[in-house]
Amino acid sequence: MRTQVAIVGAGPAGLLLSHLLSLRGVDSVVVENRSRAYVEARIRAGVLEQDTVDLLVASGLGDRLREHGMRHDGIHLQWPGERHRIDFRALTGRSVWIYGQTEVVKDLLGVRGDDVWFEVTDTALHDVDTDRPRLSFVDAEGTPRVVQADVVVGADGFHGVSRPTIPAGRAWEREYPYAWLGILAEVPPSTDELIYAWHPRGFAMHSMRSPRLSRLYLQVAPGERVEDWSDDRIWDELGVRLGLDGWSLGTGPIVDKGVTPMRSFVSTPMRHGRLFLVGDAAHIVPPTGAKGLNLAVADVAVLTEALGAFFAEGRTDLLDGYEDRALRRVWRCTHFSWWMTSMLHTSGDELDQQLQLAQLAYVCSSEAAATSLAENYVGLPHDTGHTA
Ligand code: PHB
Numbered sequence: 001m002r003t004q005v006a007i008v009g010a011g012p013a014g015l016l017l018s019h020l021l022s023l024r025g026v027d028s029v030v031v032e033n034r035s036r037a038y039v040e041a042r043i044r045a046g047v048l049e050q051d052t053v054d055l056l057v058a059s060g061l062g063d064r065l066r067e068h069g070m071r072h073d074g075i076h077l078q079w080p081g082e083r084h085r086i087d088f089r090a091l092t093g094r095s096v097w098i099y100g101q102t103e104v105v106k107d108l109l110g111v112r113g114d115d116v117w118f119e120v121t122d123t124a125l126h127d128v129d130t131d132r133p134r135l136s137f138v139d140a141e142g143t144p145r146v147v148q149a150d151v152v153v154g155a156d157g158f159h160g161v162s163r164p165t166i167p168a169g170r171a172w173e174r175e176y177p178y179a180w181l182g183i184l185a186e187v188p189p190s191t192d193e194l195i196y197a198w199h200p201r202g203f204a205m206h207s208m209r210s211p212r213l214s215r216l217y218l219q220v221a222p223g224e225r226v227e228d229w230s231d232d233r234i235w236d237e238l239g240v241r242l243g244l245d246g247w248s249l250g251t252g253p254i255v256d257k258g259v260t261p262m263r264s265f266v267s268t269p270m271r272h273g274r275l276f277l278v279g280d281a282a283h284i285v286p287p288t289g290a291k292g293l294n295l296a297v298a299d300v301a302v303l304t305e306a307l308g309a310f311f312a313e314g315r316t317d318l319l320d321g322y323e324d325r326a327l328r329r330v331w332r333c334t335h336f337s338w339w340m341t342s343m344l345h346t347s348g349d350e351l352d353q354q355l356q357l358a359q360l361a362y363v364c365s366s367e368a369a370a371t372s373l374a375e376n377y378v379g380l381p382h383d384t385g386h387t388a
Contacts, residue, residue: 003029004311006135006149008123008162010039010116012101013279013296014155015108018115020059020304026311029147030116031123031137033156039118040109043184043256044101046207046215047072047194047290049379050094052297061107068210069099072193075377077364079198079357083244084364091371094378098194100209101293117145125152125165129273150274151307155296157280158265166272174338176262176286178202178345181220183234187252189214196288196344197242198360200353203288203344204241206249214252219345226257262286264338266330270323276303283330285337288344289377295333298382299326305384318385325385336376 005021007014010032018028032039048056048069056065073089089095109116119140126134135147154162189208197204202219209215216238220229235251242249265284270277279296302325306318343359346352363369 001029001145001147003027003147003149005029005151005153005307006133006147007031007153007155008125008135009154009156009160009281010034010109010118011155011157011279011296012104012108012293013300014153015105015112015116016297017153017155017278017300017304018112019061019108020300021307022112023059024304024308024312026307028115029135029149030112031120031135032116032118033120033123034118036109036113036116036118040102040106042102043182043258045287045290045293046098046100046209047294048097048099048104049294050096051301051379051382052294053097053099055297055301055382056104056107061104061111064103064107065097065099068103069097070208070210071095071097074193076191076193076195077198077360078195078242078244079360080200081244082364083195083247085193086364086370086374086377088374088378091367091374092378096290096378098208104293123156123161125154125162125275128152128165128275131274133274151310152275153303154275154277154281155279158284160281162275162277162281163267165275166269166277169267169269171265171267173266174264175222176264176341176345177222177347178219179222179224179262180217180260180287181224181226181229181234182215182217182256182258182260183254184209184256185214185216185252185254186212187214187250188212190248190250195242196340198344198346198356199241200346201237201241202346204238206238206242214250220259222261224259226259229257260287262288262341264334266327266334268323268327270326271319276319276322278303282326283334285334286341287337288340289333289337291333291337294379295330298329301382302326302384305386321385325383329380329383332376332380340373
């Protein structure tokens with residue numbers, strides 16, 4: 001097989017890249033080791049930055065997003081006895097949208113799904129330091145395949161095969177001493193906007209997916225087993241940590257439960273010859289800043305522009321600038337996600353607790369501090385290097 005861009009991974013980053021390239025007349029092949037049903041069902045992030053939404057809408061994927069997405073103009077920050085709103089719209093003129101990653105992937109599969117090779121095995125990249133890189137894999141029927149491409153893109157996540165193909169560069173990593181227990185529940189959200197709650201027993205968050213589906217999280221120990229958390233125990237703990245006089249938490253059937261580890265990770269280089277990494281293949285942020293998906297989309301936006309210039313005009317300057325441009329945003333988001341995580345999760349250290357409460361009070365009382373949180377949360381503008 002021959003294609004212009006061979007893409008490893010059919011998550012939101014790989015699918016979006018394939019879609020945006022197709023709009024520019026650049027053809028691609030996408031391979032994915034999971035099944036279509038698995039990719040379509042996995043529950044992940046839920047907050048889209050304005051620029052992410054604008055990009056999806058401009059690329060023709062706005063129909064379901066406009067119908068089901070919920071615009072949020074702020075979030076609530078809380079600690080015992082206090083709940084404060086950070087007004088994104090007033091502070092930055094921008095908003096975020098609640099629309100599950102699961103839904104974004106469904107929309108993308110609607111346009112690209114038939115061109116994805118699902119359930120492949122033995123995926124390997126070859127000759128990526130030449131101008132004739134290749135991708136080999138065994139398809140779902142057991143037939144070995146080789147794709148000859150001009151460029152290969154690794155969109156295969158933290159555990160994928162693409163990053164290890166790049167000769168060792170530098171990586172920065174932190175595993176946080178806590179995890180999130182996340183649930184999806186069939187109950188209308190008890191809040192209009194997301195609640196991020198600091199509590200001496202640990203962080204809790206109230207998010208949502210639709211007017212009938214709530215998504216909630218509890219800080220737990222990293223090795224925590226889901227089986228140890230009965231539905232009653234989860235609702236009780238959420239009730240305590242999110243509790244506020246005059247407010248009550250609605251409960252309902254829990255339809256999904258899972259524990260997510262929390263990690264910060266940045267790996268460089270993001271490019272080796274004709275191989276480019278996007279999204280979680282190159283960097284992971286803890287979920288507290290709602291940045292992971294948006295950062296992957298930003299990588300894809302920058303790379304699409306660079307590949308567009310390469311295939312249309314033979315220009316290599318934007319490809320050469322991809323890594324620096326992407327990394328500037330990666331480090332900004334890595335800092336913001338670390339900062340939100342550090343402000344809201346408890347470790348048992350009593351000095352830390354007082355510092356966190358002082359920081360929360362400052363963010364909720366100083367317009368300058370609130371604006372800093374808001375502009376990072378809604379997302380700094382994409383810098384794709386596009387000049388035309
Ligand atoms: C979610 O709805 O899953 C969600 C929202 C905000 C976050 C993380 C996750 O910071």
